[in-house]
Amino acid sequence: MPLTGLTIGCLGGGAMAQALLTGLIKSGVQTQNLYVSDTRRERLEFLHRELGVHTRANNSELVKESDVVILAVKPQVVEEVLEETGALFQPHQTLISIAAGIAIQFMESFLTHPVPVIRVMPNTPCLLGSGASALCLGTHAGARDRERAMAIFSAVGRAVEVPEELMDAVTGLSGSGPAYMYVILEALADAGVRVGLPRDVALLLSAQTMLGSARMVLETGEHPGRLKNMVTTPGGTAIAGVYALEEGGLRVTMMRAVEEATRRSREMSSALK
């Protein structure tokens, strides 16, 4: 396991840090190797109590003690934190940032030494170990750093590597995607109610159908078009429903949603530079 014996520190102890630390513990990383720093003392006490990880009130101490530092503060705080700690990072460490929209080059500009940096875009289902994350490598990051990041984000879901110029597209698809899925789930549940199902039954059937279908795609490796063909019998119910989806322009609507979110991500990233 690429994380064996390494100390991992989360700089910022919010929702995402908690999700990552929980996933790492579940995947076998020992709590004695996990650290977290935060400006809020009660947050540190909570994380120590709940997870048993070491806590530090001082970010510099955390950076000095960690082989891998996960930068998990809000994007607006990244500059302040890197001004405080940038000179402390050493080339044997890996700096992994999950701050949305913060470019690798911007982070590297605060580092005194040639430190490997990895930028990651996770999504909220990481909180349940079912996240989708994409990562890209900085100037000094190599195979060792990629393996470290892959191991961390595979502990809270699935992870892929992309070039940095695709990070806005990732934000438009999987970063923003949970919102699209919730809208679809709510619409499906409404549809169930319209055809006579109680709302709780309709929502449970909708959500489990989405989960099961996603698992079919991921776990069988089959193309979704082929899986769709397998459940549409000639003249049957499913093809009647698919016809209505096509008539309503569902595919183009999904493409427009991702395109708009990608455009907005680009706009917001350039405002942060």
Ligand SMILES: NC(=O)c1ccc[n+]([C@@H]2O[C@H](COP(=O)([O-])OP(=O)(O)OC[C@H]3O[C@@H](n4cnc5c(N)ncnc54)[C@H](OP(=O)(O)O)[C@@H]3O)[C@@H](O)[C@H]2O)c1
């Ligand atoms: N949540 C997601 O699904 C998601 C998805 C993709 C990417 N991200 C990225 O993940 C990062 C963290 O998100 P989050 O939802 O976990 O945020 P969060 O819950 O606000 O966590 C950030 C934590 O850092 C603390 N903090 C603020 N300033 C600090 C400083 N100078 N030094 C140390 N700690 C400091 C915050 O304290 P205060 O509350 O007192 O400020 C808070 O406890 C963000 O950059 C976000 O863009 C999140």
